Amino acid sequence: MPHDVVILGGGANGLGAARDCALRGLRVLLLERGDLAGGATGASSGMIHGGPRYLLTGRKVTRHAAQDSGTIQRIAPHLLFRIPFLLPLAGAGPRPTLRERASHYATEAFFSAYDRYQPLKRGKPSTRLSADELYRLEPGLVPGLHGAVTFDEWGIDAHRLCVANALAAKEAGAEVRCWTEAVALERADGRVRGVRWVDAVTGAAGLAEAPVVVNATGAWSPGLARRSGLTVPMRPGKGVHLVLDRRLCDYGIICQAIDGRLLFAYPHEDETWIGTTDDDAFGDPDDQEALADEVEYLLEAAASRLPAVRQARLVRAFWGLRTTLHARGPNEDALSRDHALIDHAGEGAAGLLSFVGGKLASYRAQAEEVTDRVLALLGRTPVACRTGELPLPGGEGPVDAAALAERFGVAGPVARRVAYRHGARAEAVLRLTAEDARLRLVVCREAGLLAAEVVHCVRHELVRRLRDLRSRCRLATGGCGGLDCARVAAQLAARELGWSAERTRAELADLLEVGWRERRAVLDGAQLAQEELLRGAHWGIG
Numbered sequence: 001m002p003h004d005v006v007i008l009g010g011g012a013n014g015l016g017a018a019r020d021c022a023l024r025g026l027r028v029l030l031l032e033r034g035d036l037a038g039g040a041t042g043a044s045s046g047m048i049h050g051g052p053r054y055l056l057t058g059r060k061v062t063r064h065a066a067q068d069s070g071t072i073q074r075i076a077p078h079l080l081f082r083i084p085f086l087l088p089l090a091g092a093g094p095r096p097t098l099r100e101r102a103s104h105y106a107t108e109a110f111f112s113a114y115d116r117y118q119p120l121k122r123g124k125p126s127t128r129l130s131a132d133e134l135y136r137l138e139p140g141l142v143p144g145l146h147g148a149v150t151f152d153e154w155g156i157d158a159h160r161l162c163v164a165n166a167l168a169a170k171e172a173g174a175e176v177r178c179w180t181e182a183v184a185l186e187r188a189d190g191r192v193r194g195v196r197w198v199d200a201v202t203g204a205a206g207l208a209e210a211p212v213v214v215n216a217t218g219a220w221s222p223g224l225a226r227r228s229g230l231t232v233p234m235r236p237g238k239g240v241h242l243v244l245d246r247r248l249c250d251y252g253i254i255c256q257a258i259d260g261r262l263l264f265a266y267p268h269e270d271e272t273w274i275g276t277t278d279d280d281a282f283g284d285p286d287d288q289e290a291l292a293d294e295v296e297y298l299l300e301a302a303a304s305r306l307p308a309v310r311q312a313r314l315v316r317a318f319w320g321l322r323t324t325l326h327a328r329g330p331n332e333d334a335l336s337r338d339h340a341l342i343d344h345a346g347e348g349a350a351g352l353l354s355f356v357g358g359k360l361a362s363y364r365a366q367a368e369e370v371t372d373r374v375l376a377l378l379g380r381t382p383v384a385c386r387t388g389e390l391p392l393p394g395g396e397g398p399v400d401a402a403a404l405a406e407r408f409g410v411a412g413p414v415a416r417r418v419a420y421r422h423g424a425r426a427e428a429v430l431r432l433t434a435e436d437a438r439l440r441l442v443v444c445r446e447a448g449l450l451a452a453e454v455v456h457c458v459r460h461e462l463v464r465r466l467r468d469l470r471s472r473c474r475l476a477t478g479g480c481g482g483l484d485c486a487r488v489a490a491q492l493a494a495r496e497l498g499w500s501a502e503r504t505r506a507e508l509a510d511l512l513e514v515g516w517r518e519r520r521a522v523l524d525g526a527q528l529a530q531e532e533l534l535r536g537a538h539w540g541i542g
């Protein structure tokens with residue numbers, strides 16, 4: 001057989017496992033039916049956290065995530081940024097009553113317990129802030145709060161984390177094929193024999209044979225298994241986030257929703273994200289969208305702490321399905337975030353493993369567990385895992401964005417964005433501007449996107465479609481929806497990939513359609529005008 005293992009799904013878990021399996025000497029093929037991070041990973045809150053909430057449902061999950069967060073910080077330091085959180089302490093009057101004071105102390109005690117996990121992920125211990133201290137930090141908070149408790153977390157660009165894992169897997173010898181869907185699992189004599197696939201871009205189809213197959217297709221895995229007469233128990237939960245076009249706060253703010261659930265509004269890179277809902281999802285994972293009542297639910301919660309949210313500009317909503325372990329009874333918030341690796345040998349499919357549940361924050365450790373099992377199924381001698389020591393692409397060393405800006409004559413903020421997304425490989429991106437001065441063009445000022453970066457991503461980062469550039473360098477995800485950048489990027493990609501005029505136009509239409517799906521739930525009057533301008537620019541003038 002040409003491969004030792006075929007891995008299905010280009011989310012954090014599938015790509016993490018592909019990297020690990022390849023580093024341990026296996027011949028790996030990974031199939032992703034769309035773009036990298038197109039499932040829960042790209043729709044996540046982007047927190048590489050311990051998750052204080054999980055202390056209530058299982059301390060193991062918090063410890064596991066905090067530990068792996070520390071490791072991810074070492075292997076991809078360029079992609080992580082600190083997000084200190086404030087949990088405001090509220091009360092009915094200007095001074096806390098005895099009962100409220102007791103509740104504030106309980107909150108403080110809870111976060112002292114969480115402090116035990118902070119050293120694992122280089123987090124600072126929690127602090128109790130007085131009301132004065134709180135308003136000095138965040139003057140935009142609603143008046144009348146009694147103070148706050150702080151706790152420390154880390155954010156990440158989950159899309160770039162997936163890109164880095166895909167590149168690392170490829171550099172270690174794995175074959176990574178995007179836009180290639182696994183349509184059926186092949187079985188014979190009680191064993192899995194491989195996977196039938198279809199390439200969505202070329203229409204080609206084939207069979208990838210391997211003695212071991214890992215189904216890491218997230219919320220799609222029960223469906224894929226069902227088509228082959230197998231079962232993957234799961235309780236998928238839908239989560240929606242809203243994106244404001246700028247940072248409204250310097251800290252993450254915990255807000256209480258109308259039903260008592262705790263949500264957050266937090267600075268994510270140069271935007272503010274509000275998230276998230278958590279509702280059982282019974283439908284087709286492909287047939288989801290952000291609904292107007294979910295948007296209002298999130299806005300109402302965020303505005304109860306940060307009133308300026310109501311005046312801010314919502315630019316899009318995004319959503320995804322959590323792949324939570326199956327359980328009857330608990331409500332969605334109370335479900336465990338633990339993970340499981342299902343071995344289908346008992347169902348007549350020896351060699352097939354399905355990954356369910358887990359956290360983005362512990363993806364590397366989860367992938368290590370998957371790889372250990374793959375080696376065991378193949379009957380190989382155990383090989384030590386090195387994914388926690390070897391840097392991911394870009395994490396090889398520190399990068400001095402200011403020096404790069406000066407050396408290549410590009411604006412400081414643009415160099416900083418390139419350095420953030422590409423880490424130590426930023427120099428390779430900027431070197432393109434020295435080779436071709438036209439690539440100095442700033443394609444999008446909002447995302448700090450250079451023509452050189454578009455070209456670099458197309459050449460080196462597994463780009464097959466224009467929309468792949470959304471996850472590589474945030475193309476057309478900002479407030480203007482791609483008014484300036486989409487057409488220029490389409491032309492650059494077309495030149496690199498040899499697209500015809502028809503193909504380029506179809507790719508542009510597809511890119512705008514994906515963005516429209518994310519924007520339509522949040523458009524108000526002024527933004528509908530912006531949307532008209534966008535369409536006019538591309539289909540009228542363009």
Ligand SMILES: Cc1cc2nc3c(=O)[nH]c(=O)nc-3n(C[C@H](O)[C@H](O)[C@H](O)COP(=O)(O)OP(=O)(O)OC[C@H]3O[C@@H](n4cnc5c(N)ncnc54)[C@H](O)[C@@H]3O)c2cc1C
Binds near residue numbers: 037321
């Ligand atoms: C709203 C939300 C917020 C979250 N926030 C956080 C957070 O802040 N921190 C945290 O630690 N965790 C968070 N999580 C959980 C975290 O995102 C997931 O645990 C993790 O990303 C799951 O990764 P995965 O690779 O298993 O699945 P996915 O990322 O869903 O990847 C599955 C992939 O399989 C592909 N696929 C599907 N069918 C096929 C097929 N037939 N053939 C080939 N490919 C296929 C899909 O396109 C997809 O790319 C959140 C989840 C959600 C939904």
